Amino acid sequence: MAEEWKFDVPTAGTKHLPPDPRYLEALSSQGYGFEAAVADLVDNSIDAGAGDVVIHFLRDSDRLTSLLLIDNGSGMTEDELDVAMTVGGRRNYRQGALGMFGTGLKSASLSHAAAVTVVSRTKTSRPAGRRWVMEHAKDGFQCDIVEPGYAQSLIDRYSGGQPIDWNGTVVRWDGVKDFPRNGGPEQTERYLARTVSKLGMHLGLQLHRFLARGDFNITIAVEDIATGVVVMNYGVLPVDPFGYPVTGNPEYPRTFKVEVPSVGVVPLHSHIWPPKSTVTQFRGIGSLLDTQGFYLYRNDRLVQAGGWNNFRQPEQHLALARVAVELPPVSGDVFRLTVKKDGVDISPEFIAALENAADDRGRTFGGYLTAADSTYREARRRTGVERRPVIPAGKGMDPAVREVLSEELPTLPGEDPIAIRWEAIEGEAFFELDREGRRILLNQRYRPAVLGGRRAGANDAPMIKSMLYLMVNEVFQRERIGPRDKDNLQLWQSVLVAAARAEMDRLSDRDGE
Known part of the structure; x- marks a missing residue:
C-alpha cells in the first residue's frame, strides 16, 4: 500500500500568479x-x-x-x-x-x-x-x-x-x-x-x-x-546572558554534544548561574521561568533567549540553567528560524537526541539539569533561615513582583491569593482590608499622588502595593485581628496618609509653577 502512494502529481503546464498588491x-x-x-x-x-x-x-x-x-x-x-x-x-x-x-x-x-x-x-x-x-x-x-x-x-x-x-x-x-x-x-x-x-x-x-x-x-x-x-x-551596552562573575556550580560550564543525524554534532555550552544573582543579565531580561533554557545563536546574533522548546516544561528549580547553542550553518528542518528572528522551531529529531547528549567524559545532559536543580535548592537551604509561608499575591500586583515573591517566600497551600485594587473609599484612610474577599483596597483619591503623573493601570504602583502586601499578609492569616494588629494598622494608615498628602502638595506646587 505504501508503494502505491506517490507524491508525483501529473500536471498540464504552469500559470503565472503574481501576488495581489495587498x-x-x-x-x-x-x-x-x-x-x-x-x-x-x-x-x-x-x-x-x-x-x-x-x-x-x-x-x-x-x-x-x-x-x-x-x-x-x-x-x-x-x-x-x-x-x-x-x-x-x-x-x-x-x-x-x-x-x-x-x-x-x-x-x-x-x-x-x-x-x-x-x-x-x-x-x-x-x-x-x-x-x-x-x-x-x-x-x-x-x-x-x-x-x-x-x-x-x-x-x-x-x-x-x-x-x-x-x-x-x-x-x-x-x-x-x-x-x-x-x-x-x-x-x-x-x-x-x-x-x-x-x-x-x-x-x-x-x-x-x-x-x-x-x-x-x-x-x-x-x-x-x-x-x-x-x-x-x-x-547601548552589551547584556551577556552568560555574564556571571562567578559560576553557580564549580563543575560548570561544561559542553555536551548532541548527535543529530541530519545536521551532525551540535554542542551545548551549559551554564549554571549563581543563586540569587541581582545583576541585569540575570533578572533584567525577563521572567526566570522564561529565561531558563536554550539560548540559540545564529552568526553571533541571539535569536532565542530562553525556553526549552518542548524538551521539558520550565520550573522554578531550573531558574539557574542556561544553555548556549550555536545553530549549524546548514540547519535543514531541525532548526527553523522565524522570519522575525525572535524564536526557533526545533524538530523532534533534536529533542529526542538530547536524551543521549554527553560530554567528552561521558557525563550526561540530564546530569547537568539535576546539578542546576540541586544548586538552586541547596542555596535555599544554606541561608539557615526558614521564612514563614505567606498567602500568595494575586491580581493587581505586577507579574515580575509576584514572581520574586514566589521565589523568595513559601506559600500556604490551598489559599486564595490576595488581590490589590484601587477603589473609592469614604474618609481619609489610605487603605482598607477586605479579609473575607481577600482584597487590599487602596483609596482612589491618593492614586494621582502615588503615581506622580504616571499612567494608571491594573498593575501600577508596584512599590506601595508590595510594601502593603508584606505588611498585612499575616493579618489575613489570622482568625481575628488582635490589639497589636489594630495598633499596627492604625500606625501604617497615619504614615501613609501623611506621605500621600505630602505628595499631593508637591504635585499642586509643581502644577502652580
Whole structure:
C-alpha cells in the first residue's frame, strides 16, 4: 500500500500568479514588536559592515515626528537599493550575514510606520533613495523614487562622521504607530524613557556579542528639531546572558554534544548561574521561568533567549540553567528560524537526541539539569533561615513582583491569593482590608499622588502595593485581628496618609509653577 502512494502529481503546464498588491499589507501584519522591528534594521547595518549605528528619534517640541536609523556601512547603489526595497528581493547574502528572507526591511518597517524611506550612498555613487508608502504599496507595488536633492540633504545631515563619513544608509520611519499622539510633553517624556530603556535592553541582549567586540556601537538619541538640541544620547551596552562573575556550580560550564543525524554534532555550552544573582543579565531580561533554557545563536546574533522548546516544561528549580547553542550553518528542518528572528522551531529529531547528549567524559545532559536543580535548592537551604509561608499575591500586583515573591517566600497551600485594587473609599484612610474577599483596597483619591503623573493601570504602583502586601499578609492569616494588629494598622494608615498628602502638595506646587 505504501508503494502505491506517490507524491508525483501529473500536471498540464504552469500559470503565472503574481501576488495581489495587498500581500504587502499582510506581510506587515506579522506581529513584529517595536524592539524586534528596529533590531531587524540593525541586522541590515551589521551585514553592510557598519561600525556605528544611530537610532534617532526626532521630536518637534512635544510631538515625536520620525524615527531614523543611520549607519556607516558600505551603502547601496540605485540598483542595490531597488533590490533591497523589493519584497523578497534576491541578493547574495555573504557568509555570516544575519539577513535571510529579503523581507525584514519592508515588513518590519511597515508594521510600525505608514511610510519607510531609505536613502543610501556608496563611496563611488551619489545618494539615492526609495520610499514605500503603504497606500501606494497596496496600489500595485508602487515604490516612490526619492528626489535626488532630498536624498543628498538627508545624507548630508548625518555626514562628517555622525556617523556617516563617505558611505552609509539612512532608514526613516514616518507615521510611527507607536508614537503618542495627544498626551502632551509628560506623555512624550514617559514614552521616550520607557521605549529607550526597553529598546536598549533588547538590542544589548540580542546583539551582545557584536557590542562586546569594541568595534561596533549603537547609540539611541533624541533630537528636538526646532532647536537642534540633542536632548538624549544613550549608548547601548552589551547584556551577556552568560555574564556571571562567578559560576553557580564549580563543575560548570561544561559542553555536551548532541548527535543529530541530519545536521551532525551540535554542542551545548551549559551554564549554571549563581543563586540569587541581582545583576541585569540575570533578572533584567525577563521572567526566570522564561529565561531558563536554550539560548540559540545564529552568526553571533541571539535569536532565542530562553525556553526549552518542548524538551521539558520550565520550573522554578531550573531558574539557574542556561544553555548556549550555536545553530549549524546548514540547519535543514531541525532548526527553523522565524522570519522575525525572535524564536526557533526545533524538530523532534533534536529533542529526542538530547536524551543521549554527553560530554567528552561521558557525563550526561540530564546530569547537568539535576546539578542546576540541586544548586538552586541547596542555596535555599544554606541561608539557615526558614521564612514563614505567606498567602500568595494575586491580581493587581505586577507579574515580575509576584514572581520574586514566589521565589523568595513559601506559600500556604490551598489559599486564595490576595488581590490589590484601587477603589473609592469614604474618609481619609489610605487603605482598607477586605479579609473575607481577600482584597487590599487602596483609596482612589491618593492614586494621582502615588503615581506622580504616571499612567494608571491594573498593575501600577508596584512599590506601595508590595510594601502593603508584606505588611498585612499575616493579618489575613489570622482568625481575628488582635490589639497589636489594630495598633499596627492604625500606625501604617497615619504614615501613609501623611506621605500621600505630602505628595499631593508637591504635585499642586509643581502644577502652580
